[in-house]
Amino acid sequence: YFSFEGRRWIFKAITPEGKILTLFRAMETPIKRHIKIKGEATPYTPGMEIYFERRLDLIWKGKSKKMKTVVQRWKRQGKHCPQCGQPITNQTGWNIHHRIRKVMGGSDELTNLELLHPNCHRQLHSREAGAHRKHL
Helix, strand or coil: CEEEECCEEEEEEECCCCCEEECCCHHHCCCCCCCCCCCCCCCCCHHHHHHHHHHHHHHHHCCHHHHHHHHHHHHHCCCECCCCCCECCCCCCCEEEECCCHHHCCCCCHHHEEEECHHHHHHHHHHHHHHHHHHC
8 A cells, every 4th residue: 555655655556457546645736826806897797898808818728628618719710810810829819709798698608709819809899889888
């Protein structure tokens, strides 16, 4: 059950297939800080939509499972920005945009997301905000 590894005693077990199992060590866990939400921010406020989309970008870029979703969306779009038609690359960067706003009942499903260049994303939200003001 116990064996030496360097100067330490390690608890080990061997499966019937011959695979060596060891206990998980806490020091092997990378520390990832939680990104706090602004106190006044709610996902149901139309003005905070860009803030939450930017926050979602940061969270997804740090998780490999979520990055698979980003890559799938990127490939479905033909690796181009639907606003300007230019290629989306690591150098140009991207933002995740919700086609149907979360405020209006949209979701984080792949079919409701699209990748835009950061500048195209800002321009899109500026146009939407301008159109919304005209209706008021």
